Amino acid sequence: xxxxxxxxxxxxxxxxxxxxxxxxxxxxxxxxxxxxxxxxxxxxxxxxxxxxxxxxxxxxxxxxxxxxxxxxxxxxxxxxxxxxxxxxxxxxxxxxxxxxxxxxxxxxxxxxxxxxxxxxxxxxxxxxxxxxxxxxxxxxxxxxxxxxxxxxxxxxxxxxxxxxxxxxxxxxxxxxxxxxxxxxxxxxxxxxxxxxxxxxxxxxxxxxxxxxxxxxxxxxxxxxxxxxxxxx
Amino acid sequence: xxxxxxxxxxxxxxxxxxxxxxxxxxxxxxxxxxxxxxxxxxxxxxxxxxxxxxxxxxxxxxxxxxxxxxxxxxxxxxxxxxxxxxxxxxxxxxxxxxxxxxxxxxxxxxxxxxxxxxxxxxxxxxxxxxxxxxxxxxxxxxxxxxxxxxxxxxxxxxxxxxxxxxxxxxxxxxxxxxxxxxxxxxxxxxxxxxxxxxxxxxxxxxxxxxxxxxxxxxxxxxxxxxxxxxxxxxxxxxxxxxxxxxxxxxxxxxxxxxxxxxxxxxxxxxxxxxxxxxxxxxxxxxxxxxxxxxxxxxxxxxxxxxxxxxxxxxxxxxxxxxxxxxxxxxxxxxxxxxxxxxxxxxxxxxxxxxxxxxxxx
Numbered sequence: 001x002x003x004x005x006x007x008x009x010x011x012x013x014x015x016x017x018x019x020x021x022x023x024x025x026x027x028x029x030x031x032x033x034x035x036x037x038x039x040x041x042x043x044x045x046x047x048x049x050x051x052x053x054x055x056x057x058x059x060x061x062x063x064x065x066x067x068x069x070x071x072x073x074x075x076x077x078x079x080x081x082x083x084x085x086x087x088x089x090x091x092x093x094x095x096x097x098x099x100x101x102x103x104x105x106x107x108x109x110x111x112x113x114x115x116x117x118x119x120x121x122x123x124x125x126x127x128x129x130x131x132x133x134x135x136x137x138x139x140x141x142x143x144x145x146x147x148x149x150x151x152x153x154x155x156x157x158x159x160x161x162x163x164x165x166x167x168x169x170x171x172x173x174x175x176x177x178x179x180x181x182x183x184x185x186x187x188x189x190x191x192x193x194x195x196x197x198x199x200x201x202x203x204x205x206x207x208x209x210x211x212x213x214x215x216x217x218x219x220x221x222x223x224x225x226x227x228x229x230x231x232x
Numbered sequence: 233x234x235x236x237x238x239x240x241x242x243x244x245x246x247x248x249x250x251x252x253x254x255x256x257x258x259x260x261x262x263x264x265x266x267x268x269x270x271x272x273x274x275x276x277x278x279x280x281x282x283x284x285x286x287x288x289x290x291x292x293x294x295x296x297x298x299x300x301x302x303x304x305x306x307x308x309x310x311x312x313x314x315x316x317x318x319x320x321x322x323x324x325x326x327x328x329x330x331x332x333x334x335x336x337x338x339x340x341x342x343x344x345x346x347x348x349x350x351x352x353x354x355x356x357x358x359x360x361x362x363x364x365x366x367x368x369x370x371x372x373x374x375x376x377x378x379x380x381x382x383x384x385x386x387x388x389x390x391x392x393x394x395x396x397x398x399x400x401x402x403x404x405x406x407x408x409x410x411x412x413x414x415x416x417x418x419x420x421x422x423x424x425x426x427x428x429x430x431x432x433x434x435x436x437x438x439x440x441x442x443x444x445x446x447x448x449x450x451x452x453x454x455x456x457x458x459x460x461x462x463x464x465x466x467x468x469x470x471x472x473x474x475x476x477x478x479x480x481x482x483x484x485x486x487x488x489x490x491x492x493x494x495x496x497x498x499x500x501x502x503x504x505x506x507x508x509x510x511x512x513x514x515x516x517x518x519x520x521x522x523x524x525x526x527x528x529x530x531x532x533x534x535x536x537x538x539x540x541x542x543x544x545x546x547x548x549x550x551x552x553x554x555x556x557x558x559x560x561x562x563x564x565x566x567x568x569x570x571x572x573x574x575x576x577x578x579x580x581x582x583x584x585x586x587x588x589x590x591x592x593x
Contacts, residue, residue, distance in 0.1 A: 081327045081328075081330075082327070082328065082329075082330060085330070105437070105439070105440050105441050105443070106435075106436075106437035107432075107435055107437050107438065107439040107440065107448065108443070108448060109425075109426065109431045109432055109435065109448065109452075110426060110431070110448055110451045110452050110455060111422075112420065112421055112422025113420045113421060113422065115408075115420050116420070116422070118405070119395070119451070120443070120451065122395075122398060123447065123450070123451060124443060124447070127447060128442065131271075131274060140279075140327075143275050143278070143279050144279075146275070147275075147276065147279075149405075150399060150402040150404055150405025150406075150408070152274060152398065152399070152402065153274060154274065154275065155270070155274060155275060155278075156275055156278070167440050167441040168440045168441065170441060170442050172441075173441050173442060173443055189437040189438055189440055194421060194422070
């Protein structure tokens with residue numbers, strides 16, 4: 001058996017993942033043509049590279065089809081219910097930093113905290129006859145967060161892209177999205193609520209708790225962790 | 233008998249018992265239009281119900297409970313008074329606990345009767361208590377009507393009362409608001425900048441979205457009113473805390489509540505209703521000397537109960553959800569009735585939990 005390691009199949013996330021492993025003496029390479037999603041691992045035995053979309057890696061880990069995977073900590077929390085029962089965090093990797101934040105129009109001078117958002121949601125519903133809309137693709141994370149903080153009278157509307165534009169387009173009143181510098185938010189006349197982000201995300205190496213780990217696989221994992229400097 | 237067959241047989245047995253109380257059997261569809269439920273419960277229900285789409289109906293939900301469709305059915309064409317019973321599957325996502333069943337049977341009993349609410353409360357509880365009597369369950373009761381009346385009776389602004397009433401079912405947020413309104417906790421950040429002048433004057437961004445200048449100004453006014461309002465008097469906060477932490481038997485609590493009502497006259501009517509219900513329970517043969525009352529009972533459920541609330545628990549199986557729950561939901565009928573309303577009280581039993589608790593009455 002081999003240990004299947006799932007890594008993002010393209011873009012900066014893939015390059016940074018390759019660099020991160022290379023810095024620790026494990027060489028990941030794509031093989032074949034530029035368009036073929038096949039890869040190889042050098043520097044350690046018993047590991048097979050699987051190139052996947054970062055968004056699919058949580059699901060593959062939870063299903064046990066891959067043993068290890070590199071993806072954003074936000075995606076694991078968003079896509080997997082009870083994620084800690086399905087995957088374990090081996091190590092944060094120090095790149096791909098982004099904060100999941102809730103943002104409202106800068107013109108809402110009366111709104112600074114979640115507490116304000118809740119009060120505004122109640123008034124908005126009274127005025128407009130429907131619940132204040134928050135555009136996001138992070139439904140689970142945002143819903144759990146707002147429930148924990150006692151925010152009511154809002155609704156989530158799905159937005160898979162250009163989320164910052166939804167307020168101006170009047171398809172949402174507030175947004176919840178990933179940001180690294182806040183530049184896009186500012187450009188769209190939005191401001192972040194105080195009280196820290198909903199989640200601070202970064203690329204993370206995860207281990208599947210659902211995969212079939214043979215004795216041999218466990219030795220391979222121990223050797224890999226040793227090589228990568230991950231302590232138990 | 234397979235487990236499913238045993239549960240179905242138990243459900244049929246319970247349904248027959250409720251029919252024996254004069255209830256007519258109500259049928260509702262598994263597929264319910266999502267809009268009403270979403271409007272009532274917001275995102276909380278979206279997290280807990282299975283939402284799907286139908287090409288004609290639009291967004292639909294697998295029935296997360298029977299109460300809403302039964303109320304709608306009754307308000308559309310029901311004669312009064314009415315008693316209904318039903319048995320069927322409900323569907324709830326269990327995001328936080330994969331061991332809990334996402335699909336399970338409920339058998340329910342609902343009473344729509346405006347003549348004597350205290351008597352209806354007692355009737356429903358007594359019927360459940362009789363049916364569940366042999367199962368060795370612990371019953372707990374509460375009364376959200378008393379808490380609602382206590383909040384309405386506080387010496388403070390209508391806005392503060394409305395905010396507290398809105399969050400009665402979210403104990404943490406309720407506590408945070410109460411601490412702030414009573415001066416125990418500081419104002420949240422950002423408030424000082426809104427205290428004077430025109431906070432919109434120096435705005436360097438356009439006003440975008442549906443929430444316009446008038447709404448922003450209205451809230452600034454509301455916040456200024458709040459900043460100028462005196463704190464809720466300390467004795468009233470103490471009384472409210474007493475009410476919420478009350479734990480006694482039903483027979484003792486009536487006296488205790490009458491004492492509290494001397495200092496908080498606003499709860500007088502609600503206490504009268506409570507004591508009338510206690511007498512009616514006793515008249516139904518319920519042992520109110522042994523029946524628990526908890527001041528905060530019902531505050532963590534979905535927010536449709538607004539009066540008497542009750543639950544039955546398997547004392548030996550704290551891992552199980554309650555075997556039966558119920559309560560009064562007059563406000564729900566107001567929301568669904570679009571102008572009309574009918575006092576209503578009812579509850580549900582989960583037959584598989586009754587079996588698991590070892591209960592064959």
